[in-house]
Amino acid sequence: xxxxLGVLLGLLTAIGxxxxxxxxxxxxxxxxxxxxxxxxxxxVGMIGVGIFVxxxxxVAAVSKRATFExxxxxxxxxxxxxxxxxxxxxxxLTLTAEVxxxxxxxxxxxxxxxxxxxxxxxFAIWLVLWRVKxxxxxxxxxxxxxxxxxxxxxxxxxxxxxxxxxxxAFQPSVPKSEHPATYWxxxxxxxxxAMTPYQVTxxxxxxxxxxxxxxxxxxxxxxxxxxxxxxxLFSLSIAACAMIVLLPNGIEVSSLTQTVLPVAEAGGKLLLxxxxxxxxxxxxxxxLESTLSTGYTxxxxxxxxxxxxxxxxxxxxxxxxxxxxxxxGIGVLMxxxxxxxxxxxxxxxxxxxxxxxxxxxLIVANDPxxxxxxxxxxxxxxxxxxxxxxxxxxxxxxxxxxxITGAGA
Amino acid sequence: xxxxxxxxxxxxxxxxxxxxxxxxxxxCVLALALTGCVPAEGGPPKQLQRAIxxxxxxxxxxxxxxxxxxxxxxxxxxxxxxxxxxxxxVQSAQKDAEGVSIDTSKQSRARDKVVDTIAATARALxxxxxxxxxxxxxxxxxxxxxxxxxxxxxxxxxLHASLRxxx
Numbered sequence: 001x002x003x004x005l006g007v008l009l010g011l012l013t014a015i016g017x018x019x020x021x022x023x024x025x026x027x028x029x030x031x032x033x034x035x036x037x038x039x040x041x042x043x044v045g046m047i048g049v050g051i052f053v054x055x056x057x058x059v060a061a062v063s064k065r066a067t068f069e070x071x072x073x074x075x076x077x078x079x080x081x082x083x084x085x086x087x088x089x090x091x092x093l094t095l096t097a098e099v100x101x102x103x104x105x106x107x108x109x110x111x112x113x114x115x116x117x118x119x120x121x122x123f124a125i126w127l128v129l130w131r132v133k134x135x136x137x138x139x140x141x142x143x144x145x146x147x148x149x150x151x152x153x154x155x156x157x158x159x160x161x162x163x164x165x166x167x168x169a170f171q172p173s174v175p176k177s178e179h180p181a182t183y184w185x186x187x188x189x190x191x192x193x194a195m196t197p198y199q200v201t202x203x204x205x206x207x208x209x210x211x212x213x214x215x216x217x218x219x220x221x222x223x224x225x226x227x228x229x230x231x232x233l234f235s236l237s238i239a240a241c242a243m244i245v246l247l248p249n250g251i252e253v254s255s256l257t258q259t260v261l262p263v264a265e266a267g268g269k270l271l272l273x274x275x276x277x278x279x280x281x282x283x284x285x286x287x288l289e290s291t292l293s294t295g296y297t298x299x300x301x302x303x304x305x306x307x308x309x310x311x312x313x314x315x316x317x318x319x320x321x322x323x324x325x326x327x328x329g330i331g332v333l334m335x336x337x338x339x340x341x342x343x344x345x346x347x348x349x350x351x352x353x354x355x356x357x358x359x360x361x362l363i364v365a366n367d368p369x370x371x372x373x374x375x376x377x378x379x380x381x382x383x384x385x386x387x388x389x390x391x392x393x394x395x396x397x398x399x400x401x402x403x404i405t406g407a408g409a
Numbered sequence: 410x411x412x413x414x415x416x417x418x419x420x421x422x423x424x425x426x427x428x429x430x431x432x433x434x435x436x437c438v439l440a441l442a443l444t445g446c447v448p449a450e451g452g453p454p455k456q457l458q459r460a461i462x463x464x465x466x467x468x469x470x471x472x473x474x475x476x477x478x479x480x481x482x483x484x485x486x487x488x489x490x491x492x493x494x495x496x497x498x499v500q501s502a503q504k505d506a507e508g509v510s511i512d513t514s515k516q517s518r519a520r521d522k523v524v525d526t527i528a529a530t531a532r533a534l535x536x537x538x539x540x541x542x543x544x545x546x547x548x549x550x551x552x553x554x555x556x557x558x559x560x561x562x563x564x565x566x567x568l569h570a571s572l573r574x575x576x
Contacts, residue, residue: 111486111493249473252466254498257491261473264483272483409459 018231019148019238020286021101022094022193022347024279025340027235028259029408030186031242032252036165037172039236041187045194046232048387050224051380052195052358053203055365057220060207063370067204068300070370071360083356084301090353091198091297093346095290096329099125100339101283104256109276115334122330125287129322134209134308141285147278151237154266154275160244168243185401185408188394189344192351194235195391198293200357205296209309214374241266255340295322341407348402351394358391453516454572456509457523461569463502464527465562467495471537472558478541479551489541496534503527519572526564533561 030038060066065073068087072080102121103114110117128137174183207216241262242253251258256279264272292308299306299318306318333339362384365376376384402408474491477483506523533554540554 107490108487109484111489245473249469250462250466251469251473252462254463254466255494257474257487257494258470260487261470261477261491264477264487265473268482269484272487276487 018228019145019234019282020193020196021097021283021339021343022196022350023235024101024238024256024259024283025253025343026186026189026193026347027238028242028246028253029344030190031239032246032258033178034175034183034186035243035247036169036236036239037174038183038187038190039169039239040172041190042194042232042236042239044390045191046228046235047383048191048390049195049199050228051383051387052361053200054221054224055376055380055384056200056204056361057207057212058217058374059361059364059371060204061212061214061217061220062372062374063364064208065370066208066296066300067201067357067361068297069303070364071357072301072303074360074364080301083360084297086353086356087197087201088294088297090346090349091201091290091294092325092328093342093349094196094198095287095294095325096332097339097343097346098283098287098290099326099329100333100342101256102280102287103333104339105276105279105283108257108260108279109273114339115336118330118333121284121287122326125284125291126323126326128288129291129308130312130319134206137285137288137308138206141281141288144281145278145285147274148234148282150263150267150271150275150278151234151241154263154271155237155240155244157266157271158241158244158262160240165240165243179405181401182405182408184397185348185405188351188398188401189347189408191390191394192347192349192354192398194232195354196347196350197353197357198290200361201293201296202289204361205292205300205307209307211309217374291322291326294325295319344407348398348407351391352398353395354391355388355395358388362388453509453511454519457506457520458569458572460502460506460509460527461523461565461572463505464499464530465565465569467498467502468530468533468558468562468565471495471534472555472562475537475551475555475558485541489538492534492538492541496531496538499527499531499534503531523568523572526561526568530561530565533557 027042056067059070063070068084071083074080075083099118099121100114102125103117106112106117106121107114174180207220210216212220238259242259245251245262245265246253246258251261253259260272260275260279263275295318296306298304298321299315302317304317305315307315310318312319332342362376364370365384366381368375471492474483474488478485478488503524506520506527509520511517511520536557537554540550543550
C-alpha cells in the first residue's frame with residue numbers, strides 16, 4: 001500500500017510540476033496568436049524532456065554522480081567551465097523569471113504591486129530551502145500545482161467548437177496575420193519552455209539527494225511516461241483557453257492577467273481562485289527547483305559539499321551560492337524589469353543552452369565505464385539521436401529568430 | 410566505476426577556461442543587445458499598426474475583465490491588476506508610436522493621429538481605474554466607461570485600417 005502511494009505521489013508531482021512560468025506565459029501567448037497550430041511542439045518537447053530527464057536520472061542512479069559532476073569529469077575543467085557558465089546563466093535567468101512569476105500570481109490575488117511581493121517571495125524561497133526537508137519541498141508544491149487542471153476544466157466549460165480546435169492542432173498552419181519566422185520563433189520558445197535545463201539538473205541531483213538505486217529507475221520511468229503526457233495536456237489547455245476566448249477578441253497575451261481571463265469567463269470566481277492557487281504553487285515550486293539548480297551546478301562542478309540532505313553548515317558554499325543567486329534575481333526584478341519579458345528571454349536561451357547539458361548526459365548514458373550494463377538501448381538511442389538534432393537545430397536557430405522577429409513582436 | 414571516479418576526483422584541478430567563460434558571457438550580452446536591432450519590415454505604417462494592435466489588445470482585455478467583474482465572474486483584485494497592467498501596456502505602445510522614425514509629412518500626420526488615439530485609450534483606461542476605485546458609486550457608471558472603451562476601440566480599428574504598410 002505504501003509503495004502504491006509512493007508511485008501515486010510520484011505521478012502526481014510529475015504532473016503538477018510540469019508547468020512553470022514559461023508555460024503559463026508562452027502557451028497563452030501562442031494560443032492567442034496561433035491557436036493550437038504549435039501543439040505539436042508541446043508534444044515533441046514533452047517526449048524530449050521525458051527522454052532527457054529519465055536518462056539523467058538513470059545516469060545519476062547508476063553512476064552515483066549528478067549532472068555537473070559528470071560534466072566536469074567528462075569535459076575537463078576548461079570546456080566544463082564554459083558549459084557551467086552557460087547553464088548557470090540560464091538557471092539564473094529562469095530563477096529570476098520564476099520569482100517574478102510568483103509575484104505576478106500573488107498580485108492577481110491581492111492587486112498589490114509585484115515590487116512588494118518580489119522580496120517576500122524571495123525570502124519565502126530562501127526560508128523553505130534553508131529549513132524544509134527535500135522530500136517535502138519536492139512534493140508539496142507540485143501537488144498544489146495540480147490546481148492548474150482548472151485550465152482543462154475551463155476548456156470544457158467554454159463549450160468550444162471541437163472540430164476547429166482539433167483542426168488547428170492537427171493541421172498546423174501559420175495564420176495570415178503572422179510571419180513564418182515568428183511562428184518558428186515561438187516553436188523554439190515552446191521547445192525551450194518544455195525542455196528547461198534546470199529540470200534536468202534538478203532531476204539528476206534529486207536522484208542523488210534521495211540516494212536512488214537501480215530499483216528507482218523503473219519508478220522514475222513510470223512517472224515520466226504517465227505523468228508528463230498529462231502535464232503536457234495541462235500545458236495545452238492553457239493554449240486552448242487562449243485560442244477560444246482571446247484569439248477571436250484580438251487579444252495578444254503580454255501579461256499573466258490575460259492568461260486567466262478565459263478561466264474567469266468559463267468558471268467564474270471559484271475556478272479563477274483555484275487556478276491562481278495553482279499558478280502560485282507551480283511558480284513557487286519552479287523557483288525552488290531553479291534556485292536549487294543554481295546551487296547544484298556550481299557546487300557539483302567545483303566539488304563542494306552539496307545537497308539538502310546535509311545541514312546548511314555542512315554545505316555552506318552550496319547554500320551561499322543559492323542565496324547570492326536569489327539576491328541577484330530579486331535585484332534584477334526590483335529594477336522594474338517585466339518578469340514576462342524575462343520569462344520570454346529565459347525560454348529562448350534555454351533552447352540555446354540545451355546542448356550544453358544534453359550532450360554530456362547522452363555520452364555518459366552510452367559509456368559502459370559509468371553505466372555498466374545500464375547503457376542506453378538501441379531504441380532509446382535512436383530517439384536520443386533524433387532529439388540531439390532537434391536540440392542543436394533549436395540552439396542554432398534561437399537567437400537569429402529572436403533578432404529577426406524582434407522577440408516575437 | 411568507483412575506481413574511475415576516485416581517479417577523476419583526486420586529479421589536480423586544472424586551470425579553468427577563463428577565456429571560454431569570457432567568450433560565453435560576451436556572446437550572451439551581444440545576443441541580448443542585438444535583439445533590440447529589429448528590422449522594421451513594412452516601414453513606419455506597419456510599426457504604427459503594431460502600436461495600435463498593442464493598444465487595441467489591451468483595451469479589449471480591460472473590456473472583457475470589466476464585463477466579467479460586472480457579471481460577478483472575476484475577483485476585484487484580478488480586475489484591478491488587469492487594468493493597471495494594461496495601462497502600462499498602452500503607455501508602452503504610445504512610447505513605441507512616438508519613437509517611430511517617419512519619412513514624409515503624411516506619415517508624420519499619421520503618427521500624430523496614432524499617438525493621440527493611443528493617448529485617448531490610456532485616458533479611457535484611467536477612467537476605468539477610477540471607476541474600480543469607486544466601485545458601486547454612481548448609477549450608469551459602468552455603461553459610461555464601457556461606451557467610452559467601445560468608442561475608443563472603433564477609432565483604433567479605423568485608424569489601423571487607414572494605414573498602408575510599405576514594402
